[in-house]
Amino acid sequence: MTKDPAITPELVAQHGITPEEYENILKILGREPNYTELGIFSVMWSEHCSYKNTKPLLKQFPTRSKKILVGAGEENAGIIDIGDNLAIAFKMESHNHPSAVEPFQGAATGVGGIIRDIFTMGARPICAMNSLRFGNLSSPEVQRLFRGVVGGIAHYGNCFGIPTIAGEVCFDDSYEGNPLVNAFCLGVLRHEQIARGAAKGIGNPVFYVGPATGRDGLAGAAFASQDLTEASAEQQRGAVQVGDPFMEKLVMEACLELLAAKDAVAGIQDMGAAGLTCSTCETAARAGTGIEIELSKVPQRATGMTPYEIMLSESQERMLIIVNKGHEAEVQRIFDKWDLPWSEIGVVTDTGRMVVKNHGQVVANIPAAKIANDSPVYHRDSKEPAYMQGVRAYRVNSLSDTTSPAKDLEMLLQTPTIASKNWVYRQYDHMVRDGSVVCPGSDAAVVRIKGDSLPMLPDGAAESVPAGIEKFIALSVDGNGVYVYLDPYEGSKTVVAECARNLACSGATPLGSTDNLNFGNPHNPELFFQLKESVRGLAEACAAFNAPVTGGNVSLYNQNPMGAIDPTPTLALVGLIEKKEHITTQWFKDEGDVIILLGDAVDSADPNLGLGGSAYLMAKHDVKNGLPPRCDLKKEKAVQDLTLECIRSGWIKSAHDCSEGGLAVCLAESCFSKNVALNTPVFKGAKIDLSGVKSSRLDALLFGETQSRVVVSTSADHAEQVLAKAQASSVPATVIGKVTGCCKAATLDITTATASTLSWSIPALHSLWWNALAEIMD
Amino acid sequence: MNFSVLQFPGSNCDQDCVHVLKNVLGHNARLLWHKDTSLGDTDAVIVPGGFSYGDYLRTGAIARYSNIMAAVKQFADRGGLVLGICNGFQILCEAGLLPGALIRNKGISFRCEFVWLRTGNPDTPFTCKAPEGTLLRIPIAHGEGCYFADAETLKQMEENGQILWRYCDRHGNTTPESNPNGSLLNIAGICNAQKNVAGLMPHPERASEKILSGHDGRILLESMVQFLENRKRS
Amino acid sequence: MKAKITVTPKKAVLDPQGKTVQTALEHIGFTGIKDVRIGKYIEIELEGTDREAALKSISQASHKILSNPVIEDYSVEIE
């Protein structure tokens, strides 16, 4: 056996452990750590596992509501009550750095990881989403990353059999070389099926199930907690993790079956980042127990693996299960049925210590609670970034108004961030499990929960949810790095508002949220400022929309040699639609329907008239500057509530929010985004009259991104009711036009006070928008 | 009717099939584990979609050697109705119960979307409720759905009325643009010479309820039911 | 012993991956490529030393499961 290296200050530093942290380790152990222990501390105290730089910030998030059954930070994912004894578990997690190194496998294993977090809770995963960021798509390298990431997500999700039902993709230079891959998963369970990641019951055996351990992604958690430089990518120790979705599907089915075996499971936890290390000490810490494992019993794929390697390996699709004594045979029966490897590797003890042995010899002995809970906490310095002054001073009137609005819309619809993402989502199976009610392509996705969405019950157990139950869950994920870069606090509020608006447009009320904080190096005070202010904004907005945060993930050190990425918090919101009839989509339905704009056409109090940080400003003028449109949360809430009330009253046929690209893009999408089959889009025209709207700039009117706006359509006889309701709620509402004829001749006509009537062919616009990504990628 | 839906490691449309047969169409449907050796009392077998054995090596290649497939073969030889959907179609081809093979989509990547299908021969248990030329709108979700068979086989199948569904446009024309995967002759689904075993890449079980943006898939499943009812009666 | 099996798509069978790779190669400047075909390569580590027996059993496996005769050809080598 190779001898462990001696513990030197250099070795400690290589493990990303500071001298102060090392002092703390000496105190906790009462002696010097050995090599394996040093490795264990380094991964557990990495940002990825310990949140040492962000814990104080995350405290600001609203985390409670009457419906929350398992809250943020308690377990692998939060759980929310949705009535009738049903609950949902959901979470989002990043796999940014692995995806930069190997886009296909990095993204695939990201999906695998988040799915495990969900079934670890005892829930059956029923849908997935993803939020992606890449550099400029004109670069072949970016195309390679984009293709690889989408391919990897498709590979894992499709094979596993989970519908990837929504997501978002943005392209911006700041993500060059450091793509963001945030994966989300949602599962369902009955209240009594919630499983816990706690090593309960002294003397209970500890099982390892799933494939053998190899030298995969050694110290991946620590790797995720460093700046991404070429050198670190090259140096990443160990082999790239390869995902095996087939294996994960079997592991999930077996775990759910085992969880249904009465009294068999005392605790269960997936081996995610920091693998065996994290799962053993966290389960022990949660239960206030100790745990002892024998490494020679861990199934191993490679020969000659050291304790250090086994403990730090990030081989995928593995689970740790604490079994109630006397039920060992159940594990054997079920895992044999699924032809899965399993091994009894240890026992729960009363020592409070995590003891790791290799062939009987102790190789690590650490107080479990201390390493899991007493990680260092840092209050980093923060300083407003220097660029902010310029941003505040920027005025859009330094640019002249558009003289080519017709071309501008065509151009915007083709910009990769705005263009249809069908090239992406048609690679994802988004219909498996017979629950996809609103597929990708509308504001929020809607998924149906039905009886067979649930994990199995114990043999002979009575069903605890009403027969024939159906529930409808809406989901959306959003983020706008440019807004947050230009104004971390206000921009982050907008992120939440937009996401909630998507939900409102689909007919849903928020239940809760999960977030992923993708930022740069927290040691840089300016970057830490972005993080701090952003969290403040997110927290405030999540509270405003009654969307408590049930969990999430932090990914720092997202930089490339040119600097940090735009600060990119992504937020996923989950909501409930009360009745089937309330499910609403974004496309216009019938000729003659009245089109109403809820909200202000242009925010005249905004010196940039909604153009600061807009897609228009960047695409047309190559300017990433100016304070982005502000979101007044009260006003926003009023618009959303109004939208929902009108939907519930049965007045609304379509609802689409104005976001990137503004009103013109929103209207165009409402005309052509319905697609019934391959090469079969459904077109509607629209005749819009904005001549009554005062706006000093045409570009601001058409493409400005003033917040809190929704375009709805209603049958002629309900228009008055919508307007009256709006007035009663003090929300501005304006009839702006009518839905016109369909088919090939459909046009979008917009009359404004300043320009002659603009007219676009809907099939022509659609073709630009629909094919833009495919034209670059295929 | 009693339907049996097979369950291989990696099947993932098995529950969907049971849901539609049971909750939507009101028949008996149960799952059969791949290690089982007998079909028991069954009127028809569904080989569902998914990624049996991860689709590793070749789609359907490993599943065909499971215990249950031997029983399915016997059942089919005795005239039993067998329908393979997506991965199930691939398995039936690998098992030799259907001619030809399914290879990688022409465009390489996986495709999930609704497509139009034109029904061929109406004289089979799978199409009897759909007059010839009936258009169906049903989703596909596959990476390896490009149908291939040698020219001789194709000719025989055409003459025999074994080509049951072809990809087409919304007007029923079998154009290259309406072919999502490069299948020869725009083939989406076929049956064997005896017409009791069929397979198709699209997923009728995903399009059997109004709320799932389409219900044309029911026509196919209801055809099987009608055929079975008629057979029982006579 | 080691068995090395190559499985290639039959001539008549469309090979879209091959086509894609060919285009990609041409795109980055490789010239003079007449055709690209993509198949599978399988390496099987075997116990024992009887090469004849190994060849027989691996050929059988290749025929039965490792390749599909409708669309693929295979060749086996024992090392």
Added chain:
Amino acid sequence: MKAKITVTPKKAVLDPQGKTVQTALEHIGFTGIKDVRIGKYIEIELEGTDREAALKSISQASHKILSNPVIEDYSVEIE
């Protein structure tokens, strides 16, 4: 000329396909199998006759396009 390239998963990297196929082979009665690895086999038909040049350019292509050097190894043969 013909170039034959085999691309195999790196030793340390998990090969889910190989593992699954190994189990399947055992299941249908093939014994004595210690390990299965599955990779790609690529055949490129080339113009010209300069084997040295071909080897060089194909090796380059293998590194850049035909294999993924992060997780795969390759070997090239010119015939």
